[in-house]
Amino acid sequence: MTELDDDLARWAAQAQTVAAAATLEPHQRERGRVERIGDGVALLSGLAGAGQDEMLRFADGGLGMAVTLAPERIGAVLLSPSAGIAAGSVVERGGAVVRVPVGEALLGRVVDPLGRPLDGRPAPVCQRSEPVERPAPAIVERDPITRPLATGITVLDAMIPIGRGQRELIIGDGKTGKTAIAADAVINQRDSDVICVWASIGQRAAAVNRLIEAVGRFGPRERTLFVIAEASAPPGLAWLTPYAACSMAEHFVEQGRDVLLVIDDLTHHAALHRELSLLLRRPPGREAYPGDIFFAHARLLERGAQRAAALGGGSLTILPIVATQGGNLTAYIPTNIISITDGQIILDPKLFHAGQKPAVDVGLSVSRVGGKAQPPLLRRLAGSLKLDYAQFLELEMFTRFGGMADERTRRQVEHGRRIRALLIQTNTRVRGLPEQAAGLLALGAGLLDPLAEPALAAFLDGLADWLATACPALAARIAATGELDPAGQSELIERLRGHLAALGA
Incomplete structure (x- = not known):
């Protein structure tokens, strides 16, 4: 009996210990x-x-x-x-x-929209989570867009500039280089402090892998987050991708940092929204899209902004991508998103197949904000560039039907061809501000007009290295201030003249 009493006493003591360690409360489960x-x-x-x-x-x-x-x-x-x-x-x-993890642990990772790893590494350890759906900043919480977001693409930085906090649409037919432009914009942030977030919605695994490899090789891989919904992912998870990526990006914006968000692409997202809505028996509207398709994209893209200084001064720049069919910009989804964004970069398949890459249609493309954020030197050098290029394209079209009308027309056409050559860039070959400014200076001074095409290609390919060795002080001044005084411009032009003479111009 004594042994039983001892067991009972021991069990009672254990029960008291467990009761003291655990607080029992009612828990409702529906x-x-x-x-x-x-x-x-x-x-x-x-x-x-x-x-x-x-x-x-x-x-x-x-x-x-x-x-x-x-x-x-x-x-x-x-x-x-x-x-x-x-x-x-x-x-x-x-x-x-539904909430998603946010924080520094996500940078450099490849995750799905719920933050689960897709790169074979352990799950990122994040201390916070945020809802996927969050309200856009109010008007009083925004500041004017005054700082440039350099893409490293001359045709964009010179003629269709983008500012930090802007929403600039990239639109064009399939296989015209839309993703390549966005990838180059991300790669160009390797020398900046911008954090990059890439949202991929149902894209082919091979294309996504090539993108990740290119950013890892040429760009800021350690400051880039890839949020990927694979082609085999459930449609609901793929639909959630841009909202989840935006919440992950906004965490850094709230810390006063600058973030670039690429959404590839909203055409696929719109199709998913239509698919899910029809399956859920929602009333269809135009082209079978539900009535809230505009709101679905507006509430996402309106989250891009330059935050007020009182809120940290961070910015979220959004580059949504939209695919068209047969160059039809008046289709339902393209017109919706054009009306939401602050401008559009339109790609022309004819230019692409003619070898002009990036195939940007300069006449139709526009940036409604970025000119105010353009570096002063670049804005001054590119002041008449768009007009000169448009006039050249018109003249070139007429000259196809016959010879040159006069010497003035011939010179104008030859100058326009140098502009076109200056605007052509290969993928991942981004150009810094000093390189772009030097090229535009040489173009404006007429130094490129006598060049034959092989010499011009050699000049452009070696311009960055030449600036680093022959004009490091001038290049550093341009990179730091975005400006160059008249004396500095004259000095750079003379050095460019000598460099071109050495190339055999």
């Missing part, structure tokens, strides 16, 4: 059932308290998000494979909206 599932969506019953965008957990461990609320049942999109989910399966409310 569960429902799957009524119908298929094609990445599910109809659920028994979850009357579920909220919009709330995370849902299925019995097999899968995740979903509530997107359509009704008294009897709710519609959800799946954020994970549905192999283990069937009609009658149990589903439970998550109790909060």
Whole structure:
């Protein structure tokens, strides 16, 4: 009996220890059932308290998000494979909206929209998470866009400049270099303090891998985050990609840092939005898109802004990509996004197949903000460049039908061809501000007009190295201030004249 008393006393002491260590409180769990599932969506019953965008957990461990609320049942999109989910399966409310991890641990990583690793490395350890859907900054929380975001692409930085906090659309037919322009803009941030976030929506794995490799080789890989929804990902997860990437980017903006977000591409995102809406039995509208398709993109792109100084002064620059068919800019989705953004870079397939890359249509492309943020020297040198180039294109078209009308026309056409040669760049071969300024100075002074094409190509290819060795002080002054006084310009022109003479001009 004494031994039994000792056991009882020991068990009572253990129970008291456990009770002291654990605080027992009531916990409410709301569960429902799957009524119908298929094609990445599910109809659920028994979850009357579920909220919009709330995370849902299925019995097999899968995740979903509530997107359509009704008294009897709710519609959800799946954020994970549905192999283990069937009609009658149990589903439970998550109790909060869908959130994504944010923080420094994500930089240099490749993750899916929920922050799960896709690069074979351990999961990033983040201390915070943020909702995927967040309100855009109010007008009083924004400042004017006054700082340039250099892309390293001469045709853009000189004639269609982009400012930090701007939303500039890249639009064109398939296979015309839209992704290459955005990739070069990311690569050019290797010498800046800009953080880059790339959101890829359902793109081919081979193309995404080439992009990651190019940024790793030439760009700021350690300051770049890739948020990838693979082609095989559930449509709900792919639809969530740009919103999740934007929340991850906004974390750095709130710290007063500058971020560049590329969304590749919103055409695919719009198709996913239409697909999910039709599966959830929402009323279709024009081209079968639901009525909220404009709002779906507006609430995303409006999050791009230059934050007020009182809020840290950070900026979120967004480069959305949109694909057209047959160059039709008046289609439903392109016109929607053109009306939301601050300008558009339009790519022409005829220019692309003619070998002019990047194939930017200078006449149709526009930046409604960036000119105010352009470096002073570049703005001055490129003042009449767009007009001169447009006149050259018109003259070149007429001269195809016959000979040159006079000597003045011939000189103007030859000068225009030098402009075109200056604007051609190969992928990943970005140009810094000193290199762009030196090229425009030589063009404006007429130094490039006598050059034959091989000599001109050699001059442009070696310009960056020549500046670093022959004019390091002038190049450093341009890079630091974005400006060069008249004496400095004269000195640089004379040195360029001597360099061209040495090349055999």
